[in-house]
Amino acid sequence: MATPEGQARNKEVFRTAAQLMVRQGYGGTSISDISKAVGMTKAGLYHHIRSKQDMLFQILQHALDGLERVVIEPAKRLEDPEERLRETIRLNVRGIIDHGPEFTLLFPERHHLDPAQQEVVATRIQNYRTFVRDALREMANQGKLRDLDIYIAQRHLLQTIVGIARWYTEGSVDDENHLVQQTVDYHMSAILKR
């Protein structure tokens, strides 16, 4: 089992590698580039990963572990669907700010994975979409939502959160809590019945 220091080191390696792959594209990034960026020899890096493709897979799995631990696990304890949805948005935006947008930005590169790996990643993403959709459905059943298409609302909601990884940089908004709160309010206003 990895020590806490080992886990923190892994996270930094993944984060640096993700930044590089986002900046240069997966195709434009070599294992040499990655080993230089993370300050390891190629041999040292191959001790942890089997290939560049394996690196991408491990990074995305790490990001999805984080999503489950930091967003889904705490939010799913909330029984009330409106509270659960608010908390999901809040924690997801907070997670992107705190753990780095590069993990979110790397997901479009997942088509470089082999089919079995793509399937694993796609299933985990789909589980998150279902988690959000279920909260919306429960709210609809409680009569809380205006007349809307839940599938499209779920897409819009998650695209906006993912979008924050694209445009947010430190200092682009007054403060992070403000961004989190504005994002929760935006979506609750968009969906709740007047």
Add this chain to the structure above:
Amino acid sequence: MATPEGQARNKEVFRTAAQLMVRQGYGGTSISDISKAVGMTKAGLYHHIRSKQDMLFQILQHALDGLERVVIEPAKRLEDPEERLRETIRLNVRGIIDHGPEFTLLFPERHHLDPAQQEVVATRIQNYRTFVRDALREMANQGKLRDLDIYIAQRHLLQTIVGIARWYTEGSVDDENHLVQQTVDYHMSAILKR
């Protein structure tokens, strides 16, 4: 001046090249790949473009010309800011569906352009953001908006529209007009005062 046939041919070349660059990444796409995909010889392709970078620049300029012609020009004729914003959202979503998501999806590759080209593209994108922000500001001045951060609202709004290029495929929603209408309603509900 290009004939209408020449313009249609250009659009198809740009579209095919854009699809390829989106699928393989800019770094993973060669001029040979592009010439094969568009059914031209490399020499024939070099008659139109100077380099792969020039190809990317011309495609993005073409996409921005389309945005101006299809979205901004018609919408800006509307004096009422709420009508103008509704029409902007409507035309932008419709434009992505009709003219192909690959143009939208290619914009993240713009960091491969040279600095002067990047500046041209960034300025045109910024002009569109300002156009949307101005409609929001005018609506705020008319007392129509709930208490919200206009900068963040503008970002959320445009990320959602760009996001449609990522998830929408034919058949993923009942019909296109439904998607357009749901998207307009989502944002108007998000921003209008109750």
